[in-house]
Amino acid sequence: MTDTTSAPPPAAEQTDPTPEQLVAELVALLDVASTGADHFRGRRKDGGLGRVFGGQVIAQALVSAERTVAEDRAVHSLHAYFLRGGDEDHEIDFEVARDFDGNSFSNRRVVARQPGGPILNFTASFQRAEEGVHHQQPMPEVPGPESLLSVRELLLRSGAANHHSDGRGRMFRPQAIELRPVNPARWGGFDNAEPRQEMWFRAVAPLPDDARLHRAILAYASDFTLLSTAAIPHGLNFFKRNIQAASLDHAVWFHEPFRADDWLLYTTDSPWAGHGRGYNRGRIYTRDGRLVAEAAQEGLIRRKLEKPA
Numbered sequence: 001m002t003d004t005t006s007a008p009p010p011a012a013e014q015t016d017p018t019p020e021q022l023v024a025e026l027v028a029l030l031d032v033a034s035t036g037a038d039h040f041r042g043r044r045k046d047g048g049l050g051r052v053f054g055g056q057v058i059a060q061a062l063v064s065a066e067r068t069v070a071e072d073r074a075v076h077s078l079h080a081y082f083l084r085g086g087d088e089d090h091e092i093d094f095e096v097a098r099d100f101d102g103n104s105f106s107n108r109r110v111v112a113r114q115p116g117g118p119i120l121n122f123t124a125s126f127q128r129a130e131e132g133v134h135h136q137q138p139m140p141e142v143p144g145p146e147s148l149l150s151v152r153e154l155l156l157r158s159g160a161a162n163h164h165s166d167g168r169g170r171m172f173r174p175q176a177i178e179l180r181p182v183n184p185a186r187w188g189g190f191d192n193a194e195p196r197q198e199m200w201f202r203a204v205a206p207l208p209d210d211a212r213l214h215r216a217i218l219a220y221a222s223d224f225t226l227l228s229t230a231a232i233p234h235g236l237n238f239f240k241r242n243i244q245a246a247s248l249d250h251a252v253w254f255h256e257p258f259r260a261d262d263w264l265l266y267t268t269d270s271p272w273a274g275h276g277r278g279y280n281r282g283r284i285y286t287r288d289g290r291l292v293a294e295a296a297q298e299g300l301i302r303r304k305l306e307k308p309a
Contacts, residue, residue: 016174019204026176027207030059030216032067032094040064042092052086054247055223057112059216061122064094065108066212073106073126075215079251080122090114104128136255136291137283145200145263148180177221178204195233195270199225203261217260218284218293222252227299230270230278236303244302248277251296258292276302
C-alpha cells in the first residue's frame with residue numbers, strides 16, 4: 001500500500017448516499033419478514049453482486065431466531081456453519097426450530113435456504129438476565145479512531161480503486177459500517193507480519209434504541225476482518241488475488257450491552273493455520289475498555305497464483 005500521507009482522496013460523488021441512508025438500508029437488510037409459523041425471509045442486498053456476505057446471513061438468522069424468543073432473553077452465543085455460498089440474486093428463507101425453553105435459557109436452531117439447498121446451519125442460545133461473578137481480559141492500548149483513516153480512505157489514497165472494477169469495487173463505495181485499521185500495513189497483508197490486527201468500527205449514523213438490532217449489527221460486522229488475520233503472515237491478500245478463502249464456521253459470544261453506533265475495537269489474532277484452513281479469534285471492546293463480545297472462525301485459506309490485473 002502506498003503512503004497514506006499523500007494528496008487527499010477524491011471528493012465523494014454527488015450520487016453517494018448519506019450516512020443516514022446507508023444505515024437505514026442496513027437496518028432494512030437485517031430485518032426479516034414472517035412467511036408462516038417460525039419461517040422468515042431475508043432480503044437480498046440492493047445492488048448485490050455475486051456471493052452473499054457471510055455476516056449478512058448470520059445476522060438475518062439471528063434476527064429470525066430472536067423473533068421466536070421472549071423479549072426478556074438476550075442472545076449470549078451463536079454458532080454457524082456455512083454450507084454453500086449464498087447467491088445475492090435471491091432472497092434467503094430461514095426455518096427456525098424451537099429446541100428448548102427452560103427457566104433461564106432458550107435455544108433455537110435455524111436453517112437458511114436458497115434455490116439449490118441449505119446455505120447455513122445456525123444455533124443460538126438465549127438467557128434471562130441475572131447477576132454473577134465478573135472478570136475480563138483488558139483492552140490493548142491502541143490509538144483512538146479519530147487519528148486513523150478509514151479502509152475506504154486508505155484504498156482511495158492508494159489508487160487501488162483504479163484496478164478493481166469487479167465485485168471488490170464495493171469496498172470503495174461508502175458503507176453503513178466504517179472500518180478504521182489501527183495498523184494499515186498489517187491490514188494490507190504484508191509478508192511475515194504477526195497474525196493479528198486491530199480495527200475500530202461503528203455504524204456511520206445513529207441507530208434506534210433496540211438492543212437486538214445492535215447485536216445483529218455486531219454479528220454482521222464480526223465477519224469483516226476475522227478470516228483475513230490468518231492470511232497476514234503468508235502475504236496473502238484479497239486485493240493481490242493470490243488467495244482462495246471462504247468462511248467454514250463462525251461463532252460469536254455476547255457478554256455485555258453496547259451500541260453499534262459507538263466506536264468498537266475489534267482485535268483479532270490467529271494462533272494456527274494449516275491443511276488449507278486458518279483459525280481466527282477476536283475480541284470486541286467499547287471505547288471505555290469493556291469486553292462486550294468475542295468471536296471465532298475457521299476458514300478455508302488456499303494460496304493461488306496471482307492473476308494479471
